[in-house]
Amino acid sequence: MDLFDYMREQNMEKEAPLASRLRPTTLDEVVGQQHIIGKDKLLYRAIKADKLSSIIFYGPPGTGKTTLAKVIAHTTSADFMQINATSAGKKDMEDVIEKAKNNQGMYGKKTILFIDEIHRFNKGQQDYLLPYVEDGTIILIGATTENPYFEVNGALLSRSVIFELRALGKEDIKTLLCRAVSDREKGMGAYNAKMDDDALEFLADVANGDARAALTAIELGILTTERSADGIIHITLEVAQECIQKRVVRYDKSGDNHYDTISAFIKSMRGSDPDAALYYLARMLYAGEDIRFISRRIMICAAEDVGLCGGGCGNGRSERDYSRGGCCNSSRTHRNAGGTHHIGGGSHLCGERAKEQCIVYGSG
Template sequence: MEEACPICSRSFPVKFLERHVNSCLDTLEVDTSEQEIQPSSPTATQNGEQKSQDVFAALGLKADSRRPAADKAKKGSATLTSILLAEKRLKRRQEDLEERVRKRHAAQTGPETGGGLHNGQKSTVTEIPATPASPHARDLDPGTKPEQRWKHEFMRLKREADLPLAQRLRPKSLGDFYGQEKLVGENGILRNLVAASQIPSFILWGVPGVGKTSLARIISLTCNHKFMELSGSDSNAKKLKEAFAAAQHEKLLTGQKTILFLDEIHRFNKAVQDLLLPVIENGTVTVIGATTENPSFSLNNALLSRMHTFVMEPLPHEALVKILNKGLLLLNRTRKIVHGLHLIAMNKDSVDYIASLSSGDSRVALNILESVNAYLSGLQFKAFPEKDPEREKFDLLPQIGVVQVTLDKLKPLLSTRNFHQMYDKTGDNHYDTISAFHKSVRGSNADAAVFYLVKMLRGGEDPLFIARRMIVIASEDVGLRDSSCLPFAIATMEAIQFVGMPEGEIILAHCAVKLARAPKSTKSYRALRKAQGLLSDDPEICKLPIPIHLRNAPTKLMKDLGYGDTYKYNPNFKHGMVKQEYFPPEIRDACFVDDTHLGTAMDEEVRPEEYAGADEEANDYQRFKDTRRQELARKLVGRKELAKLQKVSDRLGLLSSPVERLASYDENLSKEVQPEYFDGTDHVSEADEADYDIADCTYDEFMKGI
C-alpha cells in the first residue's frame, strides 16, 4: 500500500513514508537556509515563506509566526541553525570525497586477491566475493544509495558488536526458533496455542540454553501482548506487586493483556510464590515461568495445579549446527565490515565437534564460537596488518581473505576446557545418577555401575555419599544371599575416610563391582515393606493388644497380672521347638517373609531358554558347593577321623553325615532342613586323641584349616 508525500507529492510505501518526509523536510530546511544567508529579493522571500506555510498546513501543523522586525534584526548574523546546516554540507562534501577516493582505488587495484597473515603464522587465506546486502539493509528506502546502505549496515553491526553472540542471535519468531519440535513444531501444542491467541499460564522446564526466555518473548510478540520480565534472582514481593498493578492498569486502560515472564521462578520462596495464585486465577496476568530445576521439588503444589508444565529437551545436534552456521555468518559480517578482519571458514567436522561439546546447550555452542572468533581476531588476522589510519579511513574495500579452521586446529584450542558439565550436585542429576548407579548394581551390570560411579566422581560428588548408598545396597538388594557384603560396604566407607581421594576411587570401584556380581536377595526388604504396607493400610492394627504371654514382666505386680505367665522359653525345649502364638489373634495368619529370595514374575522380553539356563546355572552352582565342601572335608580328615566325628555326631543327635556337619548354619535355608544351629563355639568333648584333635579348636578354627 502506497501513500503520497505531502511535500513532494511522490508515492511511497507506507513503511518508507515517514523516512521520506523527514528527508524532504531536511532538504527544504537547507534550501530555506541558503535563501536566508544569501541576499534575495523580497518576492523570493515571500514565496519561501508561503511555501513553508503550505508544507506545515499539509502536515496538519501550524507554522510559527515570525515578526518582520525580528527577521531584519537577525539578518546577517550567524544562527545555530545556519551553523548546523553548514556542518551538514561539509559532511556531505567529505562523503563525496571519500567516494571518489574509493572509486579511484578500486580502479587502480582491480580484483581482490587473498591476503596472507603476518608474524610468520601460517593460515589458509582465499579470495572471496563481495558481501551481499543484509536483510536489515534491504529494509531501507529503495532509492537509498549503496554507500548509504553500506554505512547503515556498518553502524548497525558496530552497535551490536559489543553484545554477546547469543543475544544477537535471539530468535524473533517461531520460524527462527530451532529445536523443541514437540512444542513449537508442526501441530505443536504451543504453536497451536499461539495461533489461537489463547495463552494459559505455564512453566517451561529445561536445561540452560534451550530457548526458554526466547520462546516466552516470541509468544508475547506474536500475540501482541504487553511483555514484562522479572528474574527470581533479583526480584522480591514488592516488584511482583508493582508488576501486578501495572498489568491491571494496562488492562483497564487499553484492554491489552500482559504476559509476566518469571525467569528462574524456582528462586522465589514459597511465600512469594503464593502471591501468584490470585492473579493467575482472576486473569490479571498470564504468567510464564522458566526453571532449570524440577518444579515438583521447588514450586508450591497450589501453583503447579494452576499452571501447565512443558518440558524442553536439550537441543538436538541438527539444531545446534544450524545455530552455529547462523552465528558464524553474523560473525563474518562483523569481522569484514566493522573490524576489517579475514573471514572464518569451518568445515563440517569442526562445526559438528563444537555441537558435540555443547551437550544440547545453544549458549555454550555460541560461546565456544565466540572464543574461536576472539582467538582469530589478532592484528595478524586483519586485512591491514600494519596500523595505517589514513588507509583504513579511505580504503573501504580491503583485501579480505578466509582463514580455514579445521578440526585439527580446533581441538588444541578447546581440549583443556570443560564447557558443559552435565552434573549438578544438588539438582536432578544428583538424584538421577545415583539412582542409575543403584539400579545397575541391582541388575548385576557391573559395567554400568562403574560408568555411573565415574560420572558422579567427575562431577564432584561426595564419595561418602556414594559409600553410604552402597551400604544400603548391601542390605536391600544383596541381603541374605551374601551377608558378608554389608560389613564389606561399611569397611569401604571407613577405608575412604582413612585414605581419602583420589585413591579412594579404587576402593569404591572394588565395592561396586563386588555388589554388582554378588547374588541378590530381597527377602528381608520385601518383608519389611509388606509389614509397613499392612500397618499403613489398616492403622487400627497398631492398636491391637500384645498377647499377654509375650508381654514384659519386670515387676511382681505384672507377674501377678499374668504378664508372660504362659510364655514358653524356647531354649529349654528340644531343638527349641514349641507351639506358641506370636501374633495377635486378629492377624494370626499374617506372612511377610517369602520362601524365595527374589520374585517369580517373568519378563516378556526374556526368552524362556534364558530363564531355563539361569535355573540350570543356579542348580549347578549349588551342586558344586556341596561337592566342594565334601572334598575339602575328606582331604583334611581321614577315614579314622570321619568315624570319630560320626560317633560324636550320633551321641549329640546331629546330622547323620559327618561331612554335612562341617557346614555352619545357613540362614538361607529353612530350619527343618538344619534343625540344629552350630555357631562354631561349642567344643566336641567326646572326641578321642587322633592325628587331628578336633577337641582343641572351635568350628571356625577348624574351617579355617580347610
C-alpha cells in the first residue's frame, strides 16, 4: 500500500455512512443475534477460540451478516480477505487463492475469505472454490440475503455451517440508535444531537428490524436539521417521520418472503381468518406485488378450497360457483376500475374494495 492508497483508505473511513462506521469490532459490542452469538453458543465459542470452519450467514438486510464477518476479521489470527460477489471476477478469485496458498505454504497461516452477496456467484464461480475449501487452503465465510439451500452450491453447503440471522428486535434498534447519537468517536456524538422519546420509538418501529435503515435515517436527520437556540439538534417525531417515510417491509418478488407471504395469505383464507388475510393482502400490495398474481391465487383458492363441503345457495348454484364467480368478478372490477394508484374519478378505490370483499367472503 502506497501513501495515496493509505490516504484514500483513511478518507473513506471518515466519510463512510454511519452504519459502516458504527460496526462493532468485538463480540461484546454486537447487538442482537443472541441465538447464535450468546456466550454459550457455538459461534461465540468458535470466534473466541479462533477455531472457525467455513460459515454461511443467511438473513434479511441490516441484521449483522457483514458485521459478524468484520468482528471475525478483528479477532482472528488468520489472514482475512474480502471480496464482493457483485463485482468480483475470476481473476480476483485466482489472486485470493494464490495469496492463500502462499500464506499456507510459506508462513503456515490460515486464510479466511469473506464473500459478501455470495448468491450472486454463478455455479462455475462457486465450483471454483470447492477444492480450496475442501483442502483447507481457505476458510470460507459467505453472506447472503437469499435462501442458501436454493442459491448456493450444495457441495459448498455440505462443507459449511449455516447460521440464520433474524430481524433485530425493537429494543435492539433503540440501543443502536442511542449509541449512534451519543458515540463521539464513530457515531454522531460530536454533533450534540438529542432524540425525543417518540422519535426513537417511531424509528425503531418503522425500521422493522433493519439496523441499517434506522441508522441511515438518524444520520440524515442529524445532518439536515438546524440547531435550535440552545445549540442542540433536536430530532423530533416530525423530523424522524421525514427521514424514513415508508416502513421497511421484508419482501421480494421471487424469494422466500414472496412465497411465505402468499402461503400465509392463502392459509388465512382457508382457515376462515379474514383479518389475517387482509393483513397479508395489504403487506403484498404495500411491497408492490402484482395484483394479477394475487388475483390468480384467490381464484385458485376459490376453486380448490371454498365451498367444497358446502350445501346449495339456491337456484341450483353451489357455494363453489358463487365464490369462484365472485373472485373472477373482483378481478375484473380491479382491472376495469383500477386500484389505489389510479388518479381521477370518484371510485378509484373500487378495485381494492372489491378485492377486500372477495377475500372476506372467501375467508368466512
